Amino acid sequence: MTIADQEQAGPRTTPRAAATHDEPAAPRVPYGFFHPRVVATRRLSPTLVRVVLGCDELSAVVSGGRDQRFKLFLPQPGQDAPVLPEVLDLDWYPRWRELDPAVRGIMRTYTIRAVRQDPPEIDVDFALHGDLGPASRWARRAAPGDTVSILAPVVHDNGGVEFQLPQDARWALLAADETALPAVAGILGSLPVGLPVRVWIEVAHPDDRVDLPTRADAEITWLVRPCSPVAESVAAAELPGPAGTGYAWIAGEASHVRALRRHLVGERGLDRRRVSFTGYWRRGTTEDDLLEAAVAAAAAD
Structure with a gap:
């Protein structure tokens, strides 16, 4: 559940052709696109609801633990599944922004609460705020079989964990x-x-x-x-x-x-x-607004 800047929004590496003896192997892209369905939902408290996402391909998802973030993509009204960039590499985020905002998947940032392998599932806990935003509306109504997409880590050291306890912390x-x-x-x-x-x-x-x-x-x-x-x-x-x-x-x-x-x-x-x-x-501001502001600030530097 985090407001994303461009560093948070996308992987830091990009796939390349297989290395030759003159070229070292490129780092592995630390994230992948996945397309799970809702398996179950459970109300944890008046404000919190847990949504369990599952599909076989989630067996590749791992978590660095702590406050591990990922991207959730929701379909636009009338769509069966969210529209995403066709290619996953370092430029997936600019490609997502280039898509028609009325068509592209609605992107939000959340925390992976738990990852399981048998069966492959992840838990996502949502804080509900009525119908104030598309993710809150979706989570309130989520039901088994609903389709979403996620950009989730496939390696433990993926740059998506902010909590880093120093070794000398007491x-x-x-x-x-x-x-x-x-x-x-x-x-x-x-x-x-x-x-x-x-x-x-x-x-x-x-x-x-x-x-x-x-x-x-x-x-x-x-x-x-x-x-x-x-x-x-x-x-x-x-x-x-x-x-x-x-x-x-x-x-x-x-x-x-x-x-x-x-x-x-x-x-x-x-x-x-x-x-x-x-x-x-941020009060009075959507994640879409914050993303646009971050991009504008980066362009101005």
Whole structure:
């Protein structure tokens, strides 16, 4: 579930012809297009729904764990399946943008919650916000047999994982809203035994406080709206250790993410290189708008 910039949107390598003795082999493209169907859905809480996607070709999908992102493509109204670029290489994203916006598959970024091989399936957890966007509308109505497409990793080291705990980290901080809850769950499940970690999660409903298993020494604070912003709660809290030994991961609404990052770096003294942050969404803006803005900014550089 992340707002994509162009780095997030596409693979970093492109396939080439087989290498000769004068030319080294090219790196493997770390992602592939897949075309699964909905296998099942399950309501996890008032706001969260899990959609299980499955098909034989998903046996090639792997995950780097933690907050592993992927691209979900939904069909336009009246289509049986989303329209995608015909070729997968480094230029697939520009080709997708060149397609008619009224025809091309609707692209959104989400977190892989789980991958299974027998049978080949992946779980995707959606935070529902009524009918405010095409992905939320689709997830609310998803039923077995519905067709989607995804761009998903086929190697573990695929560049789609933001949470990178430094080897010398002695504590961690996580802050998020419900849109990043699947990523928080994956991160907590990956942490080493006994690592002190403070977690703040803002949700829409008291029953959105789902179970988050972890081997870490985690203290989880749930903030149910209406509530004070996460940044205020973090500012009033004592961190688990000295700034130089910690690592922070922040995700959610873009303005809240920026405010909390400024606090952690400016007032708490965390090295900015030890703060990973992602605006999963921006109030009043769609992912399509953000993608266009990112492309325009890149072109202006």
